[in-house]
Amino acid sequence: MTTDCLNRILTRRSVYDFKPTPIDDRVIERALLAAVSAPNHGLTEPWRFYVLGRETQGAVAEIYADLRASKRFDRGDAAWQKAYDKAYARFAAIPCVVLVGQVLAEDLVQREEDYAAVAAAIENFLLALWCQDIGSQWSTGPVIRDLRTYALLGIDSTQARLQAALYCGEPACMPPARERSWETVTKFLK
Ligand SMILES: Cc1cc2nc3c(=O)[nH]c(=O)nc-3n(C[C@H](O)[C@H](O)[C@H](O)COP(=O)(O)O)c2cc1C
Numbered sequence: 001m002t003t004d005c006l007n008r009i010l011t012r013r014s015v016y017d018f019k020p021t022p023i024d025d026r027v028i029e030r031a032l033l034a035a036v037s038a039p040n041h042g043l044t045e046p047w048r049f050y051v052l053g054r055e056t057q058g059a060v061a062e063i064y065a066d067l068r069a070s071k072r073f074d075r076g077d078a079a080w081q082k083a084y085d086k087a088y089a090r091f092a093a094i095p096c097v098v099l100v101g102q103v104l105a106e107d108l109v110q111r112e113e114d115y116a117a118v119a120a121a122i123e124n125f126l127l128a129l130w131c132q133d134i135g136s137q138w139s140t141g142p143v144i145r146d147l148r149t150y151a152l153l154g155i156d157s158t159q160a161r162l163q164a165a166l167y168c169g170e171p172a173c174m175p176p177a178r179e180r181s182w183e184t185v186t187k188f189l190k
Pocket of ligand 1: 012013014015137138139140141175
């Protein structure tokens with residue numbers, strides 16, 4: 001492992017605020033190549049990626065905003081509308097949103113291993129973005145469980161499950177580095 005690669009792994013942090021700058025398609029394509037290079041048992045390649053264009057992102061933003069506003073207020077109230085507008089604007093402004101699905105194997109052991117492979121692919125994707133100075137947030141919020149999102153993307157929820165929404169963009173600010181200890185979670189055995 002090169003020092004640069006290790007440095008990228010050690011400095012990756014979840015990013016919650018992005019500059020509005022769009023991400024070049026090639027940056028996303030390189031990250032997708034890294035994603036599909038992840039280990040996957042039996043070469044099941046269980047991952048599916050949905051890179052949202054502006055129109056689809058706007059439609060998902062509507063679902064996201066509805067879920068956010070309806071959690072706290074009654075639909076139609078002025079407070080609901082205000083919360084909706086704020087949430088919609090926030091989601092719609094994310095430079096790039098990628099949803100990640102998992103093909104659902106019938107065998108439950110394979111299904112669990114496939115989720116591990118999808119998670120490995122996601123981490124590869126996020127690290128490959130970070131190697132290109134693009135930050136990201138891995139989210140499992142309610143928008144990926146909402147059947148309206150499945151309908152929008154044309155996903156049959158009995159065949160595949162959305163496992164993550166990845167919010168990506170140039171960081172507007174970076175969260176500070178956080179100390180993590182491997183010593184307290186590791187035993188060396190003889
Ligand atoms: C499976 C999974 C689900 C996550 N879901 C969310 C989420 O819904 N919302 C969120 O803000 N962060 C989510 N995160 C990001 C974690 O909160 C974040 O990685 C953690 O706080 C550590 O921060 P770091 O990524 O900067 O090291 C998720 C991470 C993982 C691995």
